[in-house]
Amino acid sequence: MKLPPALAKKCRQCGQALIVASPKARDFEAGLFAGTANYLVLRATDQDARDMVRNVALSELDRYGADRLKKLPNFEACFLTAGQRPPSAIRLAKPV
Secondary structure, eight states, rough: OOOHHHHHHHHHTTOOOOOOOOOOGGSHHHHHHHTTTTTOOOOOOHHHHHHHHHHHHHHHHHOHHHHHHOOOOOOOTEEEETTSSSSSEOOOOOOO
């Protein structure tokens, strides 16, 4: 599915949240990343980690690095938001 980047931009302009999720970063057009202010990134494969670092407009992810995204433990994530440095480590609740 290709989500139009214009939708993300319009949601951001109107103050609406838009949540998109996929097991692969390449499922989204590069322009979608430019219109996004917040990211929750789980462990990624080598290719997806490189795609995220390349596409995310936040320079903080460059410093965090693709290698760290590939090594995230189960139930842990990296949360990035515009203007926040460095990325926050998030521990997710395990399913019951």
